[in-house]
Amino acid sequence: MDSQEMYVGAWKQSADAVVELVPTLSAEQLAAPTDCPGWSVHDVVAHLAHLEEVSNGEPEAPAGISVVASDYTEAGVAARRDVPTADLLAAFREQTATRYAFLSSTRLDLAETAPVTPAGVPWSWETLLRNRAVDLWVHEQDIRRAVDVPGDLDSLGAQVTTHTFAAGMGFVLGKKVKAPAGTTVRWLVTGGAPVTIELQVGDDGRARRAEPGSVADVTLALTAEAFTVLAAGRRGPADVPVEVDGDRELADAVLGAMTLTF
Incomplete structure (x- = not known):
């Protein structure tokens, strides 16, 4: 296809x-x-x-x-x-x-x-x-x-939407959160449209795919439904289930900045 x-x-x-x-x-x-x-x-x-x-x-x-x-x-x-x-x-x-x-x-x-x-x-x-x-x-x-x-929630539309929003997480981490160089964030998205996103901020402030073996400062585990609800700006972080492992302050900053426009 x-x-x-x-x-x-x-x-x-x-x-x-x-x-x-x-x-x-x-x-x-x-x-x-x-x-x-x-x-x-x-x-x-x-x-x-x-x-x-x-x-x-x-x-x-x-x-x-x-x-x-x-x-x-x-x-x-x-x-x-x-x-x-x-x-x-x-x-x-x-x-x-x-x-x-x-x-x-x-x-x-x-x-x-x-x-x-x-x-x-x-x-x-x-x-x-x-x-x-x-x-x-x-x-x-x-x-x-x-x-x-x-x-x-597992349809082709779910797949396209989840992967489209996943591609925008670099903008979220680097440009919206403005995380310092070396910051690494992992999103573990499960459910009907699963995807793993691992990004690290470079010296230029841009977030790119993390090097293999990088240790994440925070891991955000959530379903594809929760991920797309956040990225589409439909609800806030307090209104969707997210498991956080690592830096809570960084997690809150990322979750609060996940809304994308397209």
Whole structure:
């Protein structure tokens, strides 16, 4: 499986999961708050419908929707807040089917700039496809946590998301925590999408893969679900189970800085 197939497959699996799950939810569940501040389950569906419409080149609705990155997703949800969930889901289903037909039949140069992206950000095809896979799986999980229907923690979307966030831990340790040279941190991520991350800060302040045999100053053991919840900024360190072995102060600094944007 190449990168395009992997990203498209992960995105489609999560899209299908949302299409299957949402119609089973009650009105109370659709109104339930999610870990996205101010967003209900209905609002998450509105967000997903919005971005898939945009990805297919549909005009923004209503005309004049904000294209400022920080306001863009909120504006898309606000514009659809009064649209029935069933209508949003029907639009989402139609748009993802159209998108999948194109992405599964067209070989893309992933290094090229994608012609249409949310808010017009200058992403390559690879960045766009990866980010859509991550965004959709993360929001699928937002819905599942809100209605207490766990699932897809070992799916292709879970794998793509966990490894994407794992690749950002060097930025967390070196640039956000600004740990001193020689600091070594190990993340032991278990569960449906396991990964081990071992990073060491160099003299230049950058965190790189630790040398074999390096002794970690702290080891953070947590499930892939907890890891992605932290990295996606959905909950804080006090709200997810993490086992800490080693420097507690360093652990707290790393855990508090794990939120990534993508």
